[in-house]
Amino acid sequence: MNDLKYVGKPSVRIDGKEKISGATKYTEDIEYGPNLHYAAIVESTEAHAKIVNIDTSEAEKVSGVVGIYTGKDFPFKFGLYMKDRFIFAMDTVNYVGQQIAAVVARDEKTAQKAAKLVKVKYEPLPAIFDQMEAFKDDATIIHPNLGNYEHVPWFFPQANTNIAHWRKTRRGDVKKGFDDADFILEDNYSVPRYSHCPLENHAAVGLCDLSDRLTIWASSQSPHTQRNLFAESLAPLGFSHKDIRVIAPPIGGGFGGKAGVSMEILAAALATKVKGKPIKILWSREQEFYNTSQRQGLLAKIKIGAKKDGTFTAIDHRLYWDTGASAEYGANVVNAVGLSAIGPYRFKNISIDSVCLYTNLPPCGAYRGFGYSEFMFGLESHINRIANELNIDPVEIRKKNAIRENDTLAYGVAMNPNGLLECIDKVAEKIKWKEKHKTKDINTKVGKGFSLIWKAPAMPPNASSAAFLKFSEDGSINILVSGMDMGQGYLTVMAQIAAEILKVPLSKIRTENPDTDRNPYEWQTVASHVTWSCGNAVRKAAINARNQIFDVVSRTLYLSKDMLYLEDEKVKCKTKKNFELPLKDFVINGIQAEDSTFKGGPIMGHGLFMPEYTSANSDPETSQGGHPNVHYTVGAAAISLEVDKDTGEIHIEKAVEAIDVGKAINPSLVNGQITGGLLQGLATVLYEDMRFDDKGKMLNPNFTDYKIPTAKDVPDEIVPIIVEVPQPDGPFGARGVGEHTMIPAAPMIANAVDDALGIRIKSMPITKEKIALTYLKKEK
């Protein structure tokens, strides 16, 4: 692998020029023609209520209004893992901001004006805004029909409760583990809801032509999955998959918020009612906050036992998730954590309960980290406290218990090869863990914090990727795949993989975002899996094309296939030094034989990848017996900060993060992920906080009061470290890295604040206010 020419190089993004020149057309920018119509949404003002009446009479009178549609027009359910949502609210509303009706009009202003005239009469029902309230036996039931919902076989919803899913994992003997412990620490940690805040809000345009061909343009992470969900949901109207086409233009950020289906279903549904006219729906920044999907809130109860020497003996981890009004995606976050909440540690005695609870807050779903950021806040805080109590260095206790290759995971499968210990050592060295630096300012104290990183892709066992690869006359290549580049550099990485196999430079390879009609299947761009999964498909497609090339050269020019190889866009032969045939001479038009006929033809590679060793089936009481995850990516991170004891303000001097990516196909893109992800994580711990009033209405759906960091708030120095212990089934050894980068941010801040001021904050966010007031109380 030392002779790699394109893989492992910090190539410039292949879509860079398109982005910086402004050539990129996002969903909103595309020209949809003079028939374009707009939809405005009538939203619920109640958190939980029966809809008594919807009066559209005044709105209908507004000139320019084409139609007003409500739940009655689309009595269809949808959902990714569980069908628990309607397109519009039917008889009841379950959260403030839920869509009740849509007004379609000739222009945006008319649609919005008319939407304001739709009057909805409600009969309020008791509402629940706290998952622990939802968990109570006598709680109001938010989904009375839960027992009848369709769902994937690995979910366990409990009828007549608010429990959408309960993942139980049991291994070893937990009671004995705690009996054997010299020290047990038990405590609770809480994490609020968060919002993705992509630069580009959700946007979708639907067009159903007069022949019932339905096309949806959407700012999306999941074009094929969206097509599948549209087809399932709209099947009663006569649509099948072949009739539905999802075009996914470049997107301005996803972070999980554009995974699955949320508002896009409205564009698909409304288009079927106003045929021949494209209908555009743009979410405002406010709607982006309260009616897409949010990151779930969490209350985690952690109990860990340890020997005097720091060896962990048992873990009992109970996690209660606030999934909001719909669990169709969020329940899989709960599931993933229920299988992995041991963190990157060797535990022999394990009990995990991960419980997904409906509330009357907006629906939650995927968010970069998929539950791991949330539970690692508690777990990595807890482990630091155990280390302090036992008088063991926090880095040493982590090394002592760190998971190794072939250790048994919570669900009974062997851990993959990994460089966790190497990551820990490199981070400790770079942050100068043992040294305490000094501060000149008498108001500030210094502290350091450490955290490990741990995450597996959460996917259905049969999630797959596919790729087409085709040559043109000049030997340049178009790769057709259906993953989404949303800033992470996926398109560039796919091109690098193909370049390496086919020895064609990146400048001659184009890869673009997909159209489900033309591009082959991809499950979704989520779970940090596309480099690994789609990368395998592209690699196979390139190998497939290479085989076709060798085949035609071999049978036409009588050269042994085994002796052929590619170099500098040419076919060469190991046994015939002076032989070279440029690819451009034959990849479309074939090779002319001695009898002047032509052999071969356009070279088109295809490849697919499905992890054929995974299974989601296991014992519901213990989660033993299946193989739910493909691999874990691990790493370590540390931070060095100064905190003002009076104001609580934190100044981060240095952050170091090391991740074992298996193989960095493009190291500069990996470094970009580490920097960006870390900053996103720091935002969640230091500033961001979704707040709701006592009626369930979000109080800060704006950047005035939902703060994300500016350039001024970036740490002085961020040191990314790449560790490479190859993933056996990854393309060139690569495994996922995108989400992992933000996971250590929250616990390492909590640990550093404790180190600096001797205060332990157990709820996120750790704002300057919380630090100052906690310290003030301690000093009194």
Place this chain on the structure above:
Amino acid sequence: MAILNDFEYKKPKELDVALSLLSSHHEKAKILAGGTDLVVYLKEDILQPKLIIDIKGLSDLNKIEISDDYITIGAGVTFTDIIESKNIKEKLPILYQASESVASIGIRNRATVVGNICSAVPSLDSAPALLVYDSYVLTQNKSSKRSISIHDWFTGPKKTTLKPDELVLGIKIPVIKHTGVYEKLGRYKGEDLAQAGIGIMVYDTNKYRIAHCAVGPIPKRMKKLEDFLNGKEISNEVVTKAKKIITEEIFPISDIRSSAEYRSHMMKVMFERGLKKSIARAKGGKS
């Protein structure tokens, strides 16, 4: 979001025209200068004016006028204009510092100081400076002019003494030799509305003027604190006693941005640090 309300837009070149438009429309007209508040209110459909009078065409109002005793800031002067004025940086350092803390560069390029005091939100950054400077707000309607003390200007949250037919022409600030600071509490280093703010002015021999914003319904001078401090050399003992007085003069609320407890605590911290900074500056010989 589209602006749903329909309105007329006028951009007069003469002050007389602007004033007669105001007198014929009263509350139905809204003045547009920077628009950083107005346009948000229009987009959110909070205001539904019939007429928008853009005063950026009134070139006389776009000036900072400097004399020996006064500096007058016209209604069209933006925060960026203030930051870029050498005279203001030298002669009105507290206003300069407050202006630098307003929002972000993009907003400061449009937002005006006069617009700031007309919005009269309790958190307005320019208020503590204008209060410690004993400034005057210059207004005019069709028939007369007024010069209103800044101390009488704010009447409640988002309320001022300005009459519907009056236009603010500018703010007149007396110039005296001093040092001082504006200390602001925000949630991060990026742009933020003040959760608490304090302007501190040190002049003559041991004379002090202090004003707050965001810790009461209107920004205000802290007279009890000033009375206690005036004539005193600053020592740790004096500061400790002074901090106790602060709580008597502020009425912070708890809201999504901050708790009353943290606002109170931070007023004391900012007072102490700000005062020490101001005195260090005075001793450093800088004005």
